[in-house]
Amino acid sequence: MSSSAEIVHELPMRWADLDSLKHVNNVVYVDYATEVRSLLVEDGLLDDRGVSSMSVRYARPMLLSRHPVVVTSLIDGDKLTQQICSDRDGERTVYCKLVTTLGTPIPQDRSAVETDPLPSRIRRSDIDASGAVSLIKTFELFQEGRVLFISNHLGGLKAGQFVVGTVGVDFHSPIAWRREPYESRSWVSRVGAGSLTIESELSDGDALLARGTTFLVGFDLAAQKSRAFSAEERAVFDGLKSAR
Template structure:
């Protein structure tokens, strides 16, 4: 195991004053870069899949977060923990290997623009920015499914991202497809693909959340009806 401490920033917070989901990936990638700097991880390993599990909200602190990293074969596991390591907030698991091809353009068609600031030194969108682009597109798609939802009614429990081919900047928008892939009693899953999956695919599991009591809740009838109507076969 290797512990790396990363200072927090005001910009890490979302509208609920919790650390934004994307920032957990940013913490993990920052720690990954340090592992490369210290020759503990090769810098040219292709990424096949990234799975992020969200355990509990993380609030802003003057103390840095601890990223605890361990490598087992082709898998890098990184735990986002409190400064002293006692509290676990998120786990980021990165599987290395060649991306598996995906070709599925089902779902609601949307458009996604890449900014030059999304692109890293290699000319492709960075993994953190890719995660953010998927999140923004998912929110845009979700708004059309449940247009009158209230902030804080759902929280993300897990995201599985398959990067696909490197995503370069271009003037034209990329086609994106998004759909509801599963509806349960207290959660649902949303799948988003860039150009049918050529440039990546992500499935997010969202959980009903009671903002007042700060705990999970069951989906109400209206939510289940709207989500089921937007669902496509697996």
Template sequence: MTEYRHEIPMRWADLDSLNHVNNVVYLAYAQNARAVIDDLPPGPIGATTVQFKRPLLLGRKPVVVTTRVEGGKVLQSIGLDGTDSVFATVESEFGEYAPAVEPHEQAHRAPLAVRHTDVGADGIVTEAQVFELFQETRVPFIDRVLERATPGNFVLGRVAARFHRAIAWHAEPLVARSWVSRVGNASFTIDAQLTDDEGVLASSSAILVGFDASTQRSRQFTEDERTRLSAQLSPAS
């Protein structure tokens, strides 16, 4: 088994409002590292899971992406040059698209436009940009559920995405469907789908963790947060 190591310089644009590397940027780091590997598994990516270990801040040292190919899976860890810390792991399954699923009819719906810049050279929305589309769906949904949630109150712990069909540029907006599928004392799960007239293109499950920006640590939900989130619980379709 060959292990690849790639260094990627960080940019100011990689940061979010908390001065952490934005969760979508981890996918871009992983995608950049895979782009120069010749022995990737054949076929499309059917699923990708990102586990966020700890916040990554902007620095002068490059990000280091370590990649291993194991059969139809590509396993990547994202660290920082000169340290042993792992800030995130990315696991991608190649070979075929994920099985079809039905649209969740009880979900909150919102239009979501695909931009020409979201697509790659093959005319298909890239893996990183699919995660960007899910982020564009998730942020206003949380704001709607919690009525103007304070930025930094939550961070992503884990996101799993399944790609059911290739997403090309659409003249008409996609329909983003979002719902709360689980509520705990310090974390909750948002499930989402990107759909068009023919069905579900991609689906995701994101675990969000309560976060205290002043201490940079996880926190328990307030009673109001838990009540509002619980009111949005919806069974799986």
């Protein structure tokens, strides 16, 4: 199913959507997009298929507002492209772009990467109507794993020194609720002058459940702009890359 016309929805913002920096939490953008995708299915504009992957590109922080969140959607076959925006006085500002690929997830083995696994525990509230962890909560699990990985290895970093530029998640197998935790693995795969890439996997033994890729950018909180890494930071990141 395809549509060349832009479809626009408006959603209310909530206080609970904000993070500690008073920006809309990264996972909440996925919530906005998923809510609108459900509306598109309900209106018969989109097939009710599974999701095989989703990428999220953050353009700028979104602050709390009484104005509605504007979500635009373009449907092109199995691709759904959405933008999270504000629209005030006829001027549209884009905060986030999401591309969802519809289809059946393909089972795959986890990577043979030597890194210490962390437990990833599932809550009953993570489960959706299908009986598996929802797409939104899967992004949240990756965010939790990434925060733990950074705090374990990069404890000297302060809040606001980095921002998430892009997150991508590939889904490979449903994640069911159980008492025993799954395994979360993260490692640094690339270090640039002012950015780095963290790869993450959620797995059950050798079976890969989902894979995430996060592109982090150095950030100057006072100036509200990107920054280059210091020599000390690069040395730490390079050490993590080689120690994986």
